[in-house]
Amino acid sequence: MKTLICSYSSDSRTLYKADIYKVLSMPKGFIIHFRYKLKYVEELISNDIKTFLNQDVIIFYTITKNVEKETNIPIRKAKLVRVDISEDTGLFHAYMELEDFVNVELKEEKPTDKFFVNSDLKIINQDNKWFDKIEKVKNSFGDMLFYYIKDITTYKGKTIKATQRNDRKSSTFKLKHGEKYFIELAIGNPKETDSKLKFESSSDDITANIPNPMEITAQYDDKSIPIYIKTLDVSNASSFISFNPTNSDDNVNTEYNLNIEIVKELGWKKPFFFGLLTLLTLIGFVLVKEGYDSLNRIFEWENSIDTGLILGCALMTICPAILFFHYNKK
Incomplete structure (x- = not known):
């Protein structure tokens, strides 16, 4: 047995259900941010917050409607x-910083008047996957579909970690600006309804x-959503992307909308290479200027052409071409 904080949310109000969603x-x-009236928090925790900071929490969903007995689902x-x-x-x-999905067995049910409380429990290493949780709660959410953002990855498959x-x-x-990414989603439509999932962005970049x-026709599926971050005129900016579930009638309950903040930054590599290519172009211009006289001898085969001129011409041809291709600089 372990003693951990247990945080409860229920189906008594849409707001609480949306928290679990x-x-x-x-x-x-x-x-994730939960709010409780202070009277619903165990005094042991509220009176000694520093002791409990950075401690593990188990988030429960309490189902009270359309069931014979109140059920607490970890x-x-x-x-x-x-x-x-x-x-x-x-x-x-x-x-609370979210970690893995979990299954536990409570030593005894939670106190009826407390929703953020220390409890004895046992970790169970089964039925602890995302789809296991969906199967447990699906009847409480009507015909809505479910989704889980597993990762955001680069085009090369590198996982981008969340930043707090x-x-x-x-x-x-x-x-980063000008890059392509993939949002890796797990999606569940266990009742095979006509509900949908809308993707929206607060900005057009x-x-x-x-x-x-x-539209999700299978009960469960994995999808990769390609997204592209356009190049901006500023070094960094922020916007939100959101996934908005709808029911079978295409109605959106905004309580369930999940907004993910995206901070768009300019990586150091792109400015560095832009500066380097600009410098090489300038060097090429200087070399061409200094070797200009050799152009007058280009058909005098007994005289060699200035190698600096050749290098300068190459730099002034290749570098501007790269700048145009990768940076759209004319």
Whole structure:
């Protein structure tokens, strides 16, 4: 048995259900934010927050509707990275870094009046995959489909890790201008409904080459979504991409929208090579200027042509061509 923090969200309100939907959807390393009235947090935790920071948390989904008995379903493991208690609203704000999906067995059910509490439990190494969780909760979400952002990878297959803000309240992905990436998704439509998944971007410099919205006919599938980050005129900028689930009637409940912040940065390699090519072009111009007199002897076969002139001509031909091709500089 282990003693870990247990964080509960239920189907009593759409807001709480949406929190669990996002826990099922967010990539590993992202921050999820739960809010509780202080009276629903165990005093052992609220009175000694520093002791519990960076401790493991098990996130549960409590199903109370259309069941004979209230059921607590363990969804995902996380780490408590920040806590704020607001004097203005009396709320306990828990910021948790998401880790792997998990299955546990509680020694005893949670106290009826506490939703953020320390509990004894046992980790079970089965039924701990994403699709296992979907099978457990699917009846609670009507005809909605589910998805999970597994990774964002480069064109060469390198995984981009999530980056947390300094205050550890949220997470972002840092991507480079002018690059192509893939969003690796697991998608579930266990009831095989007509629900869809829309991809949106808050700015037009992030595009996805997919049918939009996406229709999922299989119960489960894995998809790679290609996205392209356009080259910008600034060194860095920020925008959001979002996945918006719809029901069979194409209605979107905005509570379920998941917004992922994308910080678009200019990598060091591209400016470096731009400067290098510009310098080589200038060197080529100087070499051509200094070797100009040898052009007058080009048909005098007894005189050799200045090698500097040849090199300068080559540089002034090749470097501007590369600048035009890769940087669109005329």
